[in-house]
Amino acid sequence: MTDNVSPLFRDIQQGNFRALARGISYIENEVTDFFSQLKDQPPFPGTIVGVTGPPGAGKSTLVDALIGEFIQTQKKVAVLCVDPSSLFHSGALLGDRIRMSEWYNHPDVFIRSLSSRGILGGLHPGILNITELLKAGGFDHILIETVGVGQNEIDIASLADVTLVVLVPEAGDEIQAMKAGLMEIGDIFVVNKSDRPDADIFVRTLRQMLSRPSHETPVVKTIASEKKGLEELMRQIDGQLQHPAAADKKYRLLTERALHLISRRRMQDIDRNEMTQKIRQLSEAGTFNLYQFIAGY
Numbered sequence: 001m002t003d004n005v006s007p008l009f010r011d012i013q014q015g016n017f018r019a020l021a022r023g024i025s026y027i028e029n030e031v032t033d034f035f036s037q038l039k040d041q042p043p044f045p046g047t048i049v050g051v052t053g054p055p056g057a058g059k060s061t062l063v064d065a066l067i068g069e070f071i072q073t074q075k076k077v078a079v080l081c082v083d084p085s086s087l088f089h090s091g092a093l094l095g096d097r098i099r100m101s102e103w104y105n106h107p108d109v110f111i112r113s114l115s116s117r118g119i120l121g122g123l124h125p126g127i128l129n130i131t132e133l134l135k136a137g138g139f140d141h142i143l144i145e146t147v148g149v150g151q152n153e154i155d156i157a158s159l160a161d162v163t164l165v166v167l168v169p170e171a172g173d174e175i176q177a178m179k180a181g182l183m184e185i186g187d188i189f190v191v192n193k194s195d196r197p198d199a200d201i202f203v204r205t206l207r208q209m210l211s212r213p214s215h216e217t218p219v220v221k222t223i224a225s226e227k228k229g230l231e232e233l234m235r236q237i238d239g240q241l242q243h244p245a246a247a248d249k250k251y252r253l254l255t256e257r258a259l260h261l262i263s264r265r266r267m268q269d270i271d272r273n274e275m276t277q278k279i280r281q282l283s284e285a286g287t288f289n290l291y292q293f294i295a296g297y
């Protein structure tokens with residue numbers, strides 16, 4: 001398979017969106033992982049921006065607006081929209097969401113939705129690899145949107161250089177409950193729909209909650225549907241990328257990714273059914289000991 005995908009990979013490197021779409025489907029369907037091609041890729045010079053937050057907060061609208069900002073400077077942008085709720089809805093809904101974007105047919109914008117494929121509250125298992133493939137596709141910016149409903153917001157943080165947590169002014173009570181998840185991972189907090197009343201009170205509450213003696217987490221007000229607040233948001237994104245802590249974060253995240261791939265590689269020769277079979281035999285013979293058993297692997 002590896003040989004067959006080499007020409008496809010070259011097309012992807014040359015910026016062919018159709019090839020990229022096919023490549024992503026290959027990863028999704030576990031046809032190939034492109035490991036041997038990705039091995040020769042130079043470091044990615046661009047940035048990955050994660051956008052997460054509760055359902056309906058305006059993440060897609062904000063992503064659309066951000067694409068506009070990035071495109072202004074002749075940049076190429078890729079968007080991955082990871083939708084855990086597609087578990088419960090039909091694929092049609094997912095399709096509608098993609099088409100919602102005004103950038104769908106722009107030659108420098110690639111948009112793709114992924115479902116979480118049955119892993120509740122987690123990202124698609126191939127997403128790490130898909131992100132690497134996008135990097136090979138010559139994009140300057142990669143945006144990843146996920147709904148922050150469970151554990152998956154932790155995962156998105158491990159993919160992105162900068163993570164935006166999008167909230168709305170009414171989220172006052174919710175915010176307490178989300179503290180542990182979303183609060184931890186946000187590099188920048190976006191209070192979207194700030195055309196609504198009480199936006200300023202909410203911003204103040206949020207700033208208080210986030211304030212730490214060591215550093216200040218930026219809180220930015222936006223009205224994504226009117227493209228307001230974008231300039232300040234772009235400034236804060238740049239600021240986060242330049243921040244000395246950004247490099248530390250990047251190296252920690254790369255360590256996580258390396259560990260993830262190493263553990264997958266080490267496990268790849270293990271046949272689960274065969275293992276169950278062995279365990280059954282040993283157990284029935286009355287000699288099974290878990291620690292002796294794993295020592296053999």
Ligand SMILES: Nc1nc2c(ncn2[C@@H]2O[C@H](COP(=O)(O)OP(=O)(O)OP(=O)(O)O)[C@@H](O)[C@H]2O)c(=O)[nH]1
Nearest residue numbers: 054055056057058059060061147192193223224225
């Ligand atoms: N009033 C107001 N409405 C907004 C704003 N931003 C987005 N919306 C509207 O909010 C609704 C949801 O926006 P989406 O961008 O789809 O929200 P989302 O967070 O991507 O939603 P999910 O992907 O379903 O979680 C849409 O009807 C938008 O038009 C805003 O700043 N103000």
Ligand SMILES: [Mg+2]
Nearest residue numbers: 059060097145
């Ligand atoms: Mg959305």
